[in-house]
Amino acid sequence: MRMKKLLPLLLLLPTLFSVSGCSTSFAPDTYEPEPSPLVEGVGFTGTAYGGQSPIYGAQIYLVEASTTGYGTQVTSLIADYTCPTGSGAIAGCISSNVAGSNGFYYVATNNSGFYSLQRAQYSCTPGGQVILVSLSGRPGNVSNPLNTAAGEMSVLGTCITTGSGLSLVPANSQVFTNEVSTVAAAYAFAGFWGADEFHLGSANTTLAKTGILNAANNAANMYNIANGSTATARTSTVAGNGAVPADEIDSIANSLAACVNSTGPTSAGCATLLSDAKSGGTTGTTPTDTNQVAINIAHNPTANIAAIFGNAGSSPAFGSPILSSAPNDFTIAINYTNASLANPTGIAIDASGNAWIANFNDGITKLSPAGALLATEGDAVYGFIDPNGIAIDTSGNAWIADEGGSLIELNSSAIPISGTTIGPDGYAGYSNDASNEATGVAIDKSGNVWVSQQFSIVNEFSSSGADLTGDIGFPATNLISSYGVAVDASNNILVTNDVASASKGSVFKFSQTGSVTYGSGTKGYGYTLSEKNPTAIALDPSSNIWVTNNTGNTISKFSDTDGSPVSYTGLFGPAGIAFDGAGNAWVTNSSNNSLAEISNSGTFISTSTGFTGAAGTTTATPTTSLNTPTDIAIDPSGNVWVTNNTNSVVTEFIGAATPVVTPIVANLLSPYGTPASKP
Secondary structure, X not given: OEOOOOHHHHOOOOOOOOOOOOOOOOOOOOOOOOOOOOOOOOEEEEEEEEOOEEEEOOEEEEEEOEOOOOOOEOEEOEOOEOOOOHHHOOOOOXXXXXXXXXOOEEEXXXXXXXEEEEHHHEOOOOOOEEEEEEEOOEEOOOOOOOOOOOEEEEEEEEEOOOOOOEOOOOOOOEEEEOHHHHHHHHHHOOOOEOOXXXXXXXXXXXXXXXXXXXXXXXXXXXXXXXXXXXXXOOXXXXXXXXXXXXXXXXXXXXXXXXXXOOOOOOOHHHHHHHHHOEOOEOOOOOOOOHHHHHHHHHHOOOOOHHHHHHOOOOOOOOOOOXXXXXXXXXXXXXXXXXXXXXXXXXXXXXXXXXXXEEEOOOOEEEEOOOOOEEEEEOEOOOEOOOEEEEEEOOOOOEEEEEOOOOEEEEOOOOOEOOOOOEEOOEEOOEOOOOOOOEEEEEEOOOOOEEEEEOOOEEEEEOOOOOEOOOOOOEEOOOOOOEEEEEEOOOOOEEEEEEEHHHOEEEEEEEOOOOOEOOOOOOOOEOHHHOOOOEEEEEEOOOOOEEEEEOOOOEEEEEOOOOOOOEEEOOOOOEEEEEEOOOOOEEEEEOOOOEEEEEOOOOOEOOOOOOEOXXXXXXXXXXXXXXXXXXXXXXXXXXXXXXXXXXXOEEEEEOOOOOOOOOOHHHHHOOOOOOOOOOO
16 A cells, blocks of 8 residues: 655644442442452452442453454363362462353452452463453442343453463552453454454464454553552553543443443343444344443444443443543544654554554654554654655565655664665665655565656665666656555556546556556556546455545545446545455545545445544543544554644554554465455
8 A cells, every 4th residue: 555645735635540420329348358469470369340349259250362263262261279278278369169151260259349360270371362351240239239241351461471470460469350441452352352252362373463462562551450549541551652542441431330330231221231232233142241342342333322422321430531422433542642753644564563654754653563662763854855655575674765766775673774875865775767756665575666656657676675677667658647556466566647637547557577557548447537636555355456536535446357446435535545354445534534444345334424533632522533644554453553644643543443464565475365364
């Protein structure tokens, strides 16, 4: 996927908890003193809460994500264990010698909502992702009715090695599980959940396991399971440079809490919520507990928004920060800032899930999968002039199309490989006599790098930066302005062509030797359709060609053999485009600050005005996270990354998409071989 420079164009376009109330009228018992946390490396302790009330008799399960496929059954980690007595007795020990209806062993919480797990009670697989699941229980008071619909989760992170602990459970701390931790788990792992909380998994590939590991760290960006004094969502990420929409997360948690803190699934707080959060949104299977509700909301962020939001009632469990009205949608978006981000345009994801951003008025920014700043390189004075397109190769090197005319290569640490000589147009980089206004960049499965130039030509470079094109580049009759560039499964090069004087656009197809091979006509695919200002181009899993038409407010879909496109309307200044592992198209709407998700058949999955997320400002009024969204990329966790050109922010929509192979070129290589593959 690659898009043209949009900056000039777009300028022309139009107590223990912070709470205010509790959603239950139950009076809690007098709390029992909680035992001290157990010795580090031996086990851990925790507390299950419904809102700010403990849950008595909740069943606490410890499970590990499967690696036998997406959404497959988890592995139970807790063993049949009876606490020792007599001289070997362990303070605070709770036996796990009873199995639940699912056959998994669990420990039960006491009337303080407290539980403990000895290290001898469970074992996990090094590198596996571990989740704590709470089911059922009596919220608030031992004498209250058993609520079988009460469900909560916490992401505990990676099993480091057998016997040494879990990555997100700090030493000498307790795990606090509530509705907020449940929302964080549901969204972070949205791309890996199956039918319920006991179906969570990925494929057994390096990239798939990288994706689910990164997802666990995104859960930690939203909620700190070790901080019992702050039961609400984080307002900023662990690294401190990301604004978390705590108001939205807490609001979703309030809707869950109204069910958790009730008499059960037939109560007013539960019955409507379960009905409004089916597996398909408005259709499908009705959930039986609030874990499943949270998962279903994450999977269907446009369904029954007002009804679900209203389920919190007038006395929400989490009082601040919360939204005062229902948002546009229930996508959760984190906004990242850094001094190096300056009018970001292009974005690409590497095999580790790191996001590389090209800043049109500055240099390059590299963020970790959790949004932490990893590296920067260059600026508008030294190094880069106007970096625009960016692509990552299979070695983890970044290739940047700088509009000064050069192609710049950085290694995985963002250090220039292509040279640091500073010329009148920044880094000299790799260039030839035909270089002019480099805009887009893509890598083919031979490792060659293709660069679209704003005026009439396409250049090809080897993986070592050697010019393979010659002094005149690859020209084509009627190729006027090339912007976006992509590579198909047969190693053909596809380039958008903007004929502004005729208010038309098209797509040109080049072979590896530079021959034009489009199917019909002399002006490229789709020229006669008057699609205006084609910018970005991407390929779906079937190698169909999709193009955003920025001022035409449409996208065009071509088959690989037919030059007659189908056009889909209902977009607002479409700019960037990317595909997820399910074959859905994700498009940035630059003129209404939204994100569109479109099925492969052209049906809009997002709302009529697109996904907007919440701004993460912890204000009461729902506002969009996006501000002139430009380019877009999807990572192996299913997170959708968007560059915002006007306010210099990068937005990450958590778990919104189906995970996809990264970098893009890896989709074309073994063991995948087709564009937009699932890891």
